[in-house]
Amino acid sequence: MDILEVKNLEVILKKNNKEIIKNISFSIGKNSCVGILGESGSGKSVTCKSILNILNDNFRVNGEIIFNGKNLIDCTEKEMKNIRGKQICMILQNPMTSFDPLFTIQNQMVETFLEHLDISSKEALDLAKESLEKMRMKEIDAVLKKYPHELSGGMLQRVMIAIAIALKPKLIIADEPTTAIDSLNQKDIIEEFKILKNEIAVSILFVTHDLGILSYLADKLIVMQNGKIVESGTTAEIINNHNHEHTNFLIETRRTLMKKFKEVADWTLNEGENKIYE
Numbered sequence: 001m002d003i004l005e006v007k008n009l010e011v012i013l014k015k016n017n018k019e020i021i022k023n024i025s026f027s028i029g030k031n032s033c034v035g036i037l038g039e040s041g042s043g044k045s046v047t048c049k050s051i052l053n054i055l056n057d058n059f060r061v062n063g064e065i066i067f068n069g070k071n072l073i074d075c076t077e078k079e080m081k082n083i084r085g086k087q088i089c090m091i092l093q094n095p096m097t098s099f100d101p102l103f104t105i106q107n108q109m110v111e112t113f114l115e116h117l118d119i120s121s122k123e124a125l126d127l128a129k130e131s132l133e134k135m136r137m138k139e140i141d142a143v144l145k146k147y148p149h150e151l152s153g154g155m156l157q158r159v160m161i162a163i164a165i166a167l168k169p170k171l172i173i174a175d176e177p178t179t180a181i182d183s184l185n186q187k188d189i190i191e192e193f194k195i196l197k198n199e200i201a202v203s204i205l206f207v208t209h210d211l212g213i214l215s216y217l218a219d220k221l222i223v224m225q226n227g228k229i230v231e232s233g234t235t236a237e238i239i240n241n242h243n244h245e246h247t248n249f250l251i252e253t254r255r256t257l258m259k260k261f262k263e264v265a266d267w268t269l270n271e272g273e274n275k276i277y278e
């Protein structure tokens with residue numbers, strides 16, 4: 001069964017009638033992870049914002065976005081407020097923008113849980129601790145007392161995922177959640193997403209231009225270019241049997257990058273090490 005069905009979605013910039021998203025359709029099954037792959041400007045973020053109905057008045061949106069039997073495009077702001085957070089969670093590129101700098105992590109986690117769940121303050125605090133534990137976080141009491149700027153991007157992103165675990169949404173939209181994070185922490189965040197998927201049986205729409213991440217996490221892939229879906233299929237199909245030249249370009253770019261990376265790593269381990277100790 002599909003949790004989300006996007007049908008003939010079009011997004012048009014009103015001022016010049018420019019079509020930013022050009023008639024795209026895709027669906028996300030229950031407990032499955034769909035990855036959107038595409039270069040910068042291909043329309044990944046605008047697609048996510050359309051699903052959450054958070055595009056501003058500069059855009060006109062046509063088509064259908066069916067979630068739980070409802071077309072989100074037709075929902076009022078009041079209806080969307082009930083859906084965002086509790087039923088559809090968004091994890092953004094820069095976690096700092098998701099937190100209020102004036103309140104501690106504890107304050108913000110507890111408030112979020114009280115707003116969306118029918119529980120007491122004590123239960124909300126217990127839930128905060130329990131979900132941070134699931135994120136393999138250490139020194140949880142100390143983390144809860146900190147303000148957002150006192151935590152690294154990687155830690156804040158894990159707090160965001162912990163909040164999602166606790167709210168048990170049906171769908172998580174993750175828009176380049178590892179881009180602003182250093183590579184060591186990136187690996188952890190990807191692991192946390194795996195835990196999240198298994199822990200609460202959630203569906204995930206994961207946006208990135210990193211094919212490596214998607215080959216690990218996603219069941220299905222959508223490749224976007226210039227606001228259109230140029231190819232879609234299971235992750236294995238796309239990686240091994242793609243037909244579109246743009247998919248080929250993205251895969252080859254990744255391969256070349258990894259080859260270069262390996263060369264640099266080998267050089268550092270061999271030549272570089274020798275040079276250091278010469």
Ligand SMILES: Nc1ncnc2c1ncn2[C@@H]1O[C@H](COP(=O)(O)OP(=O)(O)OP(=O)(O)O)[C@@H](O)[C@H]1O
Pocket residue numbers: 013020038039040041042043044045046047058209
């Ligand atoms: N507020 C806006 N006003 C005008 N054009 C916009 C606006 N937001 C996005 N666009 C245009 O829509 C297109 C798609 O942008 P989008 O942000 O969805 O790309 P993306 O694939 O998410 O890129 P990135 O990987 O860089 O985030 C781009 O051509 C962009 O310039």
